[in-house]
Amino acid sequence: MAIHCDGRARIVGNDVNTDYIIASTRKRDTLDEQILKRYLLETVDPAFAASVQPGDILVAGTNFGCGSAMEIAATVILAAGITAVVAQSFSRTFFRNAVNNGLLPIECDTSDIHEGDRLSVSSDSAAISIENRTRGTTLAASPLPALMADILAAGGLVEFIRHGGWTQGQPA
Amino acid sequence: MTRPATISEKILSAKSGVEARAGDIVVCDVDLVIGTDASSPMAIDYFKRMGGTALFYPKRVVFALDHYAPPSTAKTAAFHEQVRAFANEHDAALYEVGRGISHQVVAELGRVLPGDLVIGADSHTVTCGALNLFATGVGSSDLAAAMITGRIWLRVPETIKVTLLGKRSPGVAPKDVALAMIAELGAEGANYRALEFHGDGVGDFTLEDRFVLSNLAVESGAKAAIFAADAATDAYLERRTMQRRSGVTADPAARYSREIEIALDTISPLVAIPHSPNDVVSIADLLGTPIHMVFLGTCTGGRVVDFHEALAVIERGGGRIAPGVQLVITPASREVHRRLIVDGSLAKFSDLGAIITTPGCGACCGTSGAIPGSGMNVLSTANRNFKARMGNATASIYLASPAACAAAAVTGVITDPRAIG
Ligand code: SF4
Numbered sequence: 063m064a065i066h067c068d069g070r071a072r073i074v075g076n077d078v079n080t081d082y083i084i085a086s087t088r089k090r091d092t093l094d095e096q097i098l099k100r101y102l103l104e105t106v107d108p109a110f111a112a113s114v115q116p117g118d119i120l121v122a123g124t125n126f127g128c129g130s131a132m133e134i135a136a137t138v139i140l141a142a143g144i145t146a147v148v149a150q151s152f153s154r155t156f157f158r159n160a161v162n163n164g165l166l167p168i169e170c171d172t173s174d175i176h177e178g179d180r181l182s183v184s185s186d187s188a189a190i191s192i193e194n195r196t197r198g199t200t201l202a203a204s205p206l207p208a209l210m211a212d213i214l215a216a217g218g219l220v221e222f223i224r225h226g227g228w229t230q231g232q233p234a
Numbered sequence: 235m236t237r238p239a240t241i242s243e244k245i246l247s248a249k250s251g252v253e254a255r256a257g258d259i260v261v262c263d264v265d266l267v268i269g270t271d272a273s274s275p276m277a278i279d280y281f282k283r284m285g286g287t288a289l290f291y292p293k294r295v296v297f298a299l300d301h302y303a304p305p306s307t308a309k310t311a312a313f314h315e316q317v318r319a320f321a322n323e324h325d326a327a328l329y330e331v332g333r334g335i336s337h338q339v340v341a342e343l344g345r346v347l348p349g350d351l352v353i354g355a356d357s358h359t360v361t362c363g364a365l366n367l368f369a370t371g372v373g374s375s376d377l378a379a380a381m382i383t384g385r386i387w388l389r390v391p392e393t394i395k396v397t398l399l400g401k402r403s404p405g406v407a408p409k410d411v412a413l414a415m416i417a418e419l420g421a422e423g424a425n426y427r428a429l430e431f432h433g434d435g436v437g438d439f440t441l442e443d444r445f446v447l448s449n450l451a452v453e454s455g456a457k458a459a460i461f462a463a464d465a466a467t468d469a470y471l472e473r474r475t476m477q478r479r480s481g482v483t484a485d486p487a488a489r490y491s492r493e494i495e496i497a498l499d500t501i502s503p504l505v506a507i508p509h510s511p512n513d514v515v516s517i518a519d520l521l522g523t524p525i526h527m528v529f530l531g532t533c534t535g536g537r538v539v540d541f542h543e544a545l546a547v548i549e550r551g552g553g554r555i556a557p558g559v560q561l562v563i564t565p566a567s568r569e570v571h572r573r574l575i576v577d578g579s580l581a582k583f584s585d586l587g588a589i590i591t592t593p594g595c596g597a598c599c600g601t602s603g604a605i606p607g608s609g610m611n612v613l614s615t616a617n618r619n620f621k622a623r624m625g626n627a628t629a630s631i632y633l634a635s636p637a638a639c640a641a642a643a644v645t646g647v648i649t650d651p652r653a654i655g
Pocket residue numbers: 301335356358532533534594595596598599616617
């Protein structure tokens with residue numbers, strides 16, 4: 063299934079851990095993403111959350127989402143209206159959580175993307191491409207493996223399992 | 235003929251029923267699913283949204299109330315009520331407040347065995363790999379899907395072979411070796427990969443010491459960090475479970491994506507500086523840095539041996555804590571707590587004026603226990619020192635061995651523990 067999104071690039075750096083995406087101490091007070099999104103990335107930039115617009119595309123350096131495996135880091139990003147994260151590399155737990163929640167994780171060289179660039183992302187079973195309309199360039203990324211693409215296409219693991227993913231109740 | 239395999243490939247082959255090799259994506263049967271109070275409320279929500287009505291294997295699901303132990307707000311108390319009710323309704327085991335940190339407790343109870351596939355909605359679930367099994371951290375949705383189906387999707391990781399050679403010098407802790415390893419690998423050097431430990435130096439590490447190496451491996455992104463089973467594994471399990479399993483070993487011709495060697499006798503005491511566990515320097519570079527809080531605890535440094543080492547250093551240093559230093563003690567589990575009571579260690583810490591808190595995660599991630607004051611320097615036996623990790627963004631967290639933490643408690647400044655007494 064093809065996924066397409068257009069939006070502004072929002073740049074963050076390397077090694078942005080999940081505690082920086084949303085602090086454990088905030089998560090202690092509520093699990094409501096609509097409230098938590100006000101504190102998105104506050105440790106990195108206290109003004110970030112207020113400046114996010116729906117459709118923004120988060121663009122990161124290396125090892126995005128490292129540290130704690132907390133899934134709320136992925137769902138708070140989605141709640142803020144961000145539907146794709148492009149990073150030089152992801153931590154494996156964040157990558158899983160993104161796929162499982164229908165947040166598109168794209169791994170590619172982000173060094174030529176700048177704050178505010180207009181990006182247009184297309185993903186299908188054959189390829190992922192990111193067109194940078196501001197700079198007139200196009201970046202390519204490898205497509206996701208089939209099983210991950212199926213989960214993303216279902217909209218995340220909830221829908222995937224609801225529809226009988228992994229044939230419940232039968233030993234492998 | 236089957237192709238040669240690493241330990242991870244063998245375990246994931248056995249659990250998926252196919253010949254699983256690095257890069258494959260497989261769906262595996264899970265032996266144990268671990269939820270915590272920090273991740274389970276969301277997992278319960280996912281469980282309901284996925285249409286879950288029952289646990290596929292109730293005996294393979296456990297919940298630990300460890301991150302908010304005891305709850306300090308009405309909200310966290312409500313999380314606990316929610317997890318208790320769910321565990322009760324679905325017949326899953328519940329480790330109550332004060333029982334300890336999830337992955338520590340399952341190891342103590344003999345719930346994780348060589349060859350198992352264990353998933354926990356906590357990144358430090360990898361700690362259990364010290365017992366020759368594939369244990370990995372996942373999110374809450376994975377937890378819910380595994381509760382419903384008994385299964386999980388996994389990408390079979392490439393493996394980095396870590397060869398430990400020789401013996402540690404006197405006064406050098408397993409934590410120092412672990413810090414050296416994650417500094418060498420970098421913050422994402424093991425991302426998507428498993429570590430496998432080899433070499434004669436493995437014999438220099440007791441099972442409890444191995445937990446420290448497996449635990450810190452996730453700070454380099456490792457998906458699993460696995461030791462082979464040996465006499466130390468058997469001795470640890472013998473006291474804890476009637477079940478016997480033969481260990482899983484790698485084939486001699488197994489493929490590794492990278493190999494690193496660590497000559498143990500070249501390592502000296504180390505410290506991770508703010509705000510990354512991979513920013514590691516020799517303790518010699520930091521001597522004299524003032525320390526205001528010393529935290530002994532967590533799934534890295536909260537076991538019996540850690541408190542014994544710390545006490546030995548404090549006693550060698552004159553048996554007193556420097557004025558102005560807060561010493562915070564949090565046993566990783568009730569078993570640890572109880573053993574420290576029985577052997578008199580907790581009485582000694584109490585006499586030193588230490589703050590002794592409920593077994594569990596304590597001050598580690600700022601959700602329960604002592605939060606450092608603004609501008610304070612903390613020296614901790616934990617595994618993470620991210621900014622704001624302990625609940626105050628202006629505190630600076632340094633990570634070191636229990637002995638180095640104890641040395642700073644005695645002097646009030648970062649001090650080489652070998653120089654005490
Ligand atoms: S002690 Fe710290 S690192 Fe370990 S599980 Fe608890 S919060 Fe996580």
